[in-house]
Amino acid sequence: MNMKADVTRRTLLDVQDLHTVFEKDGNEVHAVNQVSFDVKEGEILAIVGESGSGKSITAMSLLRLIPSPPGRIVGGRVLFNDQDLLDLGDEQIRRLRGRDIAMIFQEPMTSLNPSLRIGRQLAEPLRVHGSVPKEKVRERCLELLRQVRLGDPEKRLDAYPHELSGGMRQRVMIAMGLACLPKLLIADEPTTALDVTVQAQILELLRDLVRQNNSSMMLITHDLGVVARYADRINVMYAGRIVERGTAEEIFHRPKHPYTLGLMESMPRLDQAPGSRLTPVPGQPPDLSDPPPGCPFHPRCRFAEARCRSERPPLEQITENHWKACWVDTDAKR
């Protein structure tokens, strides 16, 4: 099911050394710290990591949606079709948002405007980017709602958000993201508000629509089960950095980084209640305004050595399809 990492595929998005900080009580919180990754055309790239690891902030930095103040992108490049998004003027980036790169946010309950009808909100990206002729907008909205399998689409267009359940709102958000057939869809926990069977439906739908439009998707999630089924490649984030990267196959069958190993061990098994989330790895993530010296994971790492406490391991390629940021050969030590 997963594509083999395909070197011949064109790179759609190339993120280099992205660095985003937040000002908090006079300290700088390094929410995204020198992050580099790329997204190929037609690929589904997953970003996984526990809460607070910087997944959403990475995604929002790409579209320059970081609330400022207190946030600021202090460095790096975001090349989309070889154009640096961080260099674009406000008007240029605006034209790109929703049309070339769309984002589905994590919070379906609060991401729709409570005082505007669904139809109005869904039509906005179509109208502002002129994606379809004016008289076709309503028709396209209905089509989108049918695509995300929202029952009774005619009626839904006239509804207000409070009249819809969380799951329905999430479908509306997805429809909105897909409206202009973006080349890159960023889906931040797109299925949190849904129950398990619907989750699978929606993810399959997202995958099919992405494949159908020949777009790419950046899928952000806590759920390794989801990642295993839908992602082509995986980036594992910890404390604002990418600590391991590889094809889904590599990461699942040959995880190397101790943090990834911890995540794998905590994966829900069949005998657990669906949707239950474990604290993946014992211990707390570091304070991002004052990260520990050396490897940021060392206070929680069972493989830690003296060197880990003083030197930070860089993200290095270990095989053709596998990168990791760790000093230790975990295979040898297990």
Added chain:
Amino acid sequence: MGAYVLRRLLALIPTLLIASVIVFGVVRLVPGDVLDLMLSENAYSSNAPEDRAQLEKALGMDKPLYMQYLSWAGNALRGDLGESLWRNTPVTEEIGARLGVTLELGILALLIALIIALPVGIVSAIRQETLADNVGRSFSILALAIPNFWLGTLVVILPALWWGWSPPTEMTPFFEDPIENLKTFLVPSLILGTSLSAVIMRMTRTMMLEVLRQDYIRTAWAKGLRERSVVLVHAVKNAMIPVITLVGILVPILFGGTVIIEQIFRLPGLGQLLLEAVSTRDYPIITGVFLVTGVVVMLVNLIVDLCYGYLDPKVRFDR
């Protein structure tokens, strides 16, 4: 919604009755007595007790207070608020002649306040911590700190001293010559409106900042909307809900302001009527003015509630 409005209007009646009992009672507690005033003013033969009793009887004030109230309330329900004790003109006529002035002053002041407060508050919020924001906020602190009677007095006195100019004090009815009429009202309503705008502006700014942090605003940006649409379509409507509430609360305060400003600019409004009635203890007029302003305030609150229905789709009028 029609049924809702009707029910709300009917609900005004008991509220007004309770308010009128309080007003009726409080007015009579004001020290000093209309009988004493009349007796001394009209230089009745002497302050003889028989004169006093006669006068008391003529004014219907010999009966116990609750009887006086009941007959007053009965008449009020039929639209008769009694007669001025001094002029023998019907209270409704006295009020009718003045209500227009006060309403015009109040409405103009409110409009001016909103015209200043909304744009300044919105710009202040979307350009937080910039020059525009600081100018706006300084203005609002200034407007809050300067009492409008002081500003009003200056506006009347200083130009008179410097250029021998003073604001027109002859009132032209609006429908006779709107321009002349507005000239009379311009300065007083500017003063009243400016001082009112300070609070509204602060509330607008605060609410805009609050709304602009919401997730749905981020969604709006992510769609590629222009700043204009994000602010005017997505933010303002939600930010206006508490601002409208504030406007409802400000209306009685606004009336207090018109009493003072009418005095300074010699506008023949309800405020003037009220002050005069208080100093002559003209009880029916005082009670009448309070009753009418009470009705106006309650109507404004009804309008405010109807605005909620427009701004917030969760509000429904069918219960």
